[in-house]
Amino acid sequence: MPPPLPREKSMSPRTEWIRGIIILVVLSLLPLIFQNPYTMSILILLFLYAYFALSWNILGGIAGQLSLGHSAYVGIGAYTSTVLFLQWGISPWIGMIVGAIFAAFAAILIGFPCFKLRGAYFSLATLAAAMILQIIVENTNNLLGGPRGLEITLLKDAPWQFQYTNKLFYYVIVVLLFFSVIGVTRWILHSRIGYYLNAIKNDQEAAQSLGVNLTRYKSIAAAISAIFTAIGGTFYAQFVLYINPEKIIGTNLSIQLAVMCIIGGRGTILGPILGAVLLVVSAELLHLYMGGKMIGLDIMLYGIILMTVIRFEPQGIYVLIRKFFNRFTRSTSPFRDGRSS
Amino acid sequence: MGIFQFKNVSKVFGGLRAIDDVSFSIDQGEIIGLIGPNGAGKTTIFSLASGFTPPTSGKIFFKENRIDGLASDQICKKGLCRTFQVVKPFGDMNVLDNIMVGSLLHTANMKKAQEEALEILYTLGLVGVKEQMGKNLTIADRKRLEIARALATHPKMILLDEVMAGLTSVETREVIEMIRQIQKRNITILLIEHIMQAIMSLSDRIIVIHHGQKISEGNPKAVSNDEQVIKAYLGEEYHELT
Amino acid sequence: MSILIQSFLNGICSGSIYGLIALSLSLLFGVMKIINFAHGAFLMMAMYFTLWICRYLGLHPLLTLLIVPPSMFAVGYLTQRFLIKSIYEKETAREPIGVLIFTTGLWIFLDSLFLLFAGPDAQVIKHGYVNQTLVLGDFIFSYTQIFGLLFSVLVGFAFFLFLKKTKTGRAIRATGQDREAASVIGVNSYRIYDISFGIGMAILGAAGALLLPLYSVYPFVGDVFGMRAFVIVVLGGMGSLSGAFWGGLIIGLIESVGAQFLPATFTEALILIIFLIILYFKPSGLFGLESE
Numbered sequence: 119m120p121p122p123l124p125r126e127k128s129m130s131p132r133t134e135w136i137r138g139i140i141i142l143v144v145l146s147l148l149p150l151i152f153q154n155p156y157t158m159s160i161l162i163l164l165f166l167y168a169y170f171a172l173s174w175n176i177l178g179g180i181a182g183q184l185s186l187g188h189s190a191y192v193g194i195g196a197y198t199s200t201v202l203f204l205q206w207g208i209s210p211w212i213g214m215i216v217g218a219i220f221a222a223f224a225a226i227l228i229g230f231p232c233f234k235l236r237g238a239y240f241s242l243a244t245l246a247a248a249m250i251l252q253i254i255v256e257n258t259n260n261l262l263g264g265p266r267g268l269e270i271t272l273l274k275d276a277p278w279q280f281q282y283t284n285k286l287f288y289y290v291i292v293v294l295l296f297f298s299v300i301g302v303t304r305w306i307l308h309s310r311i312g313y314y315l316n317a318i319k320n321d322q323e324a325a326q327s328l329g330v331n332l333t334r335y336k337s338i339a340a341a342i343s344a345i346f347t348a349i350g351g352t353f354y355a356q357f358v359l360y361i362n363p364e365k366i367i368g369t370n371l372s373i374q375l376a377v378m379c380i381i382g383g384r385g386t387i388l389g390p391i392l393g394a395v396l397l398v399v400s401a402e403l404l405h406l407y408m409g410g411k412m413i414g415l416d417i418m419l420y421g422i423i424l425m426t427v428i429r430f431e432p433q434g435i436y437v438l439i440r441k442f443f444n445r446f447t448r449s450t451s452p453f454r455d456g457r458s459s
Numbered sequence: 460m461g462i463f464q465f466k467n468v469s470k471v472f473g474g475l476r477a478i479d480d481v482s483f484s485i486d487q488g489e490i491i492g493l494i495g496p497n498g499a500g501k502t503t504i505f506s507l508a509s510g511f512t513p514p515t516s517g518k519i520f521f522k523e524n525r526i527d528g529l530a531s532d533q534i535c536k537k538g539l540c541r542t543f544q545v546v547k548p549f550g551d552m553n554v555l556d557n558i559m560v561g562s563l564l565h566t567a568n569m570k571k572a573q574e575e576a577l578e579i580l581y582t583l584g585l586v587g588v589k590e591q592m593g594k595n596l597t598i599a600d601r602k603r604l605e606i607a608r609a610l611a612t613h614p615k616m617i618l619l620d621e622v623m624a625g626l627t628s629v630e631t632r633e634v635i636e637m638i639r640q641i642q643k644r645n646i647t648i649l650l651i652e653h654i655m656q657a658i659m660s661l662s663d664r665i666i667v668i669h670h671g672q673k674i675s676e677g678n679p680k681a682v683s684n685d686e687q688v689i690k691a692y693l694g695e696e697y698h699e700l701t
Numbered sequence: 702m703s704i705l706i707q708s709f710l711n712g713i714c715s716g717s718i719y720g721l722i723a724l725s726l727s728l729l730f731g732v733m734k735i736i737n738f739a740h741g742a743f744l745m746m747a748m749y750f751t752l753w754i755c756r757y758l759g760l761h762p763l764l765t766l767l768i769v770p771p772s773m774f775a776v777g778y779l780t781q782r783f784l785i786k787s788i789y790e791k792e793t794a795r796e797p798i799g800v801l802i803f804t805t806g807l808w809i810f811l812d813s814l815f816l817l818f819a820g821p822d823a824q825v826i827k828h829g830y831v832n833q834t835l836v837l838g839d840f841i842f843s844y845t846q847i848f849g850l851l852f853s854v855l856v857g858f859a860f861f862l863f864l865k866k867t868k869t870g871r872a873i874r875a876t877g878q879d880r881e882a883a884s885v886i887g888v889n890s891y892r893i894y895d896i897s898f899g900i901g902m903a904i905l906g907a908a909g910a911l912l913l914p915l916y917s918v919y920p921f922v923g924d925v926f927g928m929r930a931f932v933i934v935v936l937g938g939m940g941s942l943s944g945a946f947w948g949g950l951i952i953g954l955i956e957s958v959g960a961q962f963l964p965a966t967f968t969e970a971l972i973l974i975i976f977l978i979i980l981y982f983k984p985s986g987l988f989g990l991e992s993e
Contacts, residue, residue, distance in 0.1 A: 250970050
């Protein structure tokens with residue numbers, strides 16, 4: 119097996135299997151412990167946000183392209199499945215796939231002019247693209263519901279229409295999604311695509327001089343990222359049964375998606391998960407203690423955390439934690455220099 | 460025509476004629492030295508040759524095909540690869556992974572790419588730093604890595620941009636040997652260098668650039684005796700070294 | 702026809718203020734090469750300062766021009782000195798996005814801070830001045846528009862004079878062009894950065910004070926103007942200060958004249974689309990000094 123890209127130690131296949139099984143067991147037991155619907159919802163949101171962070175990570179972390187317009191893909195996923203369902207009664211499962219395909223196309227379309235841009239310009243362009251989409255949706259009242267959004271008809275128990283009363287249904291699905299994005303991420307990291315994307319992130323001129331077609335590979339990363347993000351959008355729509363442009367395509371969501379991953383540690387697998395957990399948990403805690411009294415306090419917290427993390431450990435919390443644990447082992451460098459354990 | 464040719468190439472940067480009607484051709488297997496005072500346009504020639512910037516006029520040929528206007532990744536795929544004067548290692552990847560990025564050009568199989576990368580690693584004496592991160596390397600190792608990566612793409616011709624700058628005399632001698640080994644693999648080499656002794660002893664032919672123009676071309680001895688060249692640049696420097 | 706001319710003139714007035722906003726952003730980018738995503742939030746801050754000064758001190762809105770810019774200068778100077786500098790220093794040349802991400806954090810922090818303190822509702826200045834108008838033939842101009850235009854041009858002009866004639870101004874230009882060369886002749890780059898950020902914020906302060914009578918303020922008002930500032934800077938050319946001002950006028954015109962033909966939100970989308978087109982075809986902008 120080729121040595122892993124820096125940042126995460128790899129393990130022997132057997133250790134990985136054991137670890138995987140333990141995690142699976144724990145995950146299956148969790149819903150039994152947290153049976154009340156409120157905590158179930160939190161759990162589902164936790165996995166969903168971790169899933170979103172990992173999806174963004176493919177473009178923003180591995181390829182290093184800071185997209186600040188990813189909510190556009192959430193929107194494309196959510197609105198496609200919802201409109202297909204409301205207008206033509208098509209099952210959101212199919213709508214989900216259609217939405218994912220649209221999102222992939224959109225990613226490539228947006229990418230084509232935007233990937234030629236340097237760092238910050240690229241981010242601005244993606245921001246602008248998402249804003250444009252939001253404006254279009256807000257102004258399309260008949261089909262897309264305008265600023266008020268769309269409500270999805272409550273069907274109670276209809277698994278083939280992506281709805282169920284028992285939240286366990288959603289839990290299983292989101293956990294599956296979570297593992298699928300992890301699986302794809304790991305596959306990317308160990309394949310040629312991953313090496314090329316990492317090279318692009320490090321120094322795209324050098325990568326190009328070694329034969330890497332920048333636009334093509336960035337587009338691949340963008341498309342994969344968009345597909346997963348859009349699927350998450352459909353899931354969200356079916357879980358909450360209500361979508362509107364502000365929540366689903368808004369700038370706030372775009373920034374959240376990027377920030378979770380950045381705070382946690384771009385490019386790794388554990389990093390985005392940490393970032394998502396941190397943000398969801400702190401938001402919920404604030405909500406519990408402050409009630410609805412202080413709106414905006416959770417966002418303010420994101421801002422403070424983001425600034426603090428960037429100031430002291432730009433690579434993210436994951437690196438901070440690893441450095442901390444490495445103090446107890448004998449190595450002096452923050453990473454074991456890419457050595458397989 | 461030879462493996463590489465510049466035909467009346469000019470490059471204008473916003474009013475400044477960086478390269479002015481330069482023509483030359485290189486035969487397969489040669490080592491050609493490109494010299495000239497700082498700012499003469501040597502690195503611009505590399506940028507033009509490798510597709511980083513298109514010529515304002517003129518034609519560039521590689522293996523008898525026109526390559527001017529092509530992007531640098533396309534040119535690399537055709538077998539022409541360059542190194543950078545200010546080295547660009549992939550800082551957050553280890554040395555082996557760095558080289559693998561080069562190997563992956565002609566094979567999608569990760570195992571094969573790794574094997575090839577390891578081979579180049581050994582040949583260029585980078586075994587000791589195999590697992591080190593690009594950003595933690597010494598300058599000598601970075602230069603070596605730069606060459607190793609380029610070689611990994613299996614080029615037919617390689618452009619080396621001041622690979623000896625900043626090295627000790629021991630390291631310089633190692634690089635000279637490395638370049639001779641590269642020539643043995645039948646790879647054509649065009650190199651920019653300021654270390655006169657090295658470039659004169661390595662090169663089959665020398666091309667001298669001054670103010671964006673070619674002012675001399677020929678074997679090292681002839682060039683070093685060329686009035687024009689001496690006047691422009693060599694002056695005391697070479698005589699000091701001989 | 703006269704409606705068209707009216708909207709044209711309206712566009713010039715608002716465009717001049719946009720020009721100021723973009724000017725300050727361009728200054729930051731030109732000198733320090735940093736992209737400040739918190740720009741809109743600082744504008745929002747300036748607008749709230751103006752609002753509160755008018756409301757609690759009872760001053761005439763134009764007099765706030767004496768207080769807000771200096772306060773914003775202090776805000777900018779301190780922000781750069783204590784917050785941004787340390788990140789800037791850590792930046793590797795490879796991918797200087799640390800400041801970008803940091804200012805993003807600052808942006809969302811400031812937005813929600815003001816949401817907390819000022820509440821989500823849009824607020825306006827209550828002062829007679831706001832309603833005074835001047836009628837010239839077929840055209841109506843509010844005093845706020847006229848003075849907005851007047852003072853924007855004045856501030857812009859003063860700034861250009863400052864850059865050209867004063868020692869500090871020349872130091873700033875030198876640092877922007879070639880930091881190392883400037884330091885060789887004794888210019889302390891970091892001090893210049895602190896001052897530049899301060900001046901940038903001061904200009905933004907003036908823009909905010911002039912903008913408030915024309916627009917209402919709410920915590921997220923900065924998002925729109927911030928984005929617009931970026932559009933303008935790209936349109937006018939990154940690194941070109943005069944380009945930023947002209948770009949502002951153009952955008953003001955598009956917004957104003959466009960509103961005659963399209964619903965308001967679509968002019969917003971139009972501006973963003975133009976932004977993307979420029980980024981694609983001519984990233985160096987109309988007056989751009991940087992070649993791609």
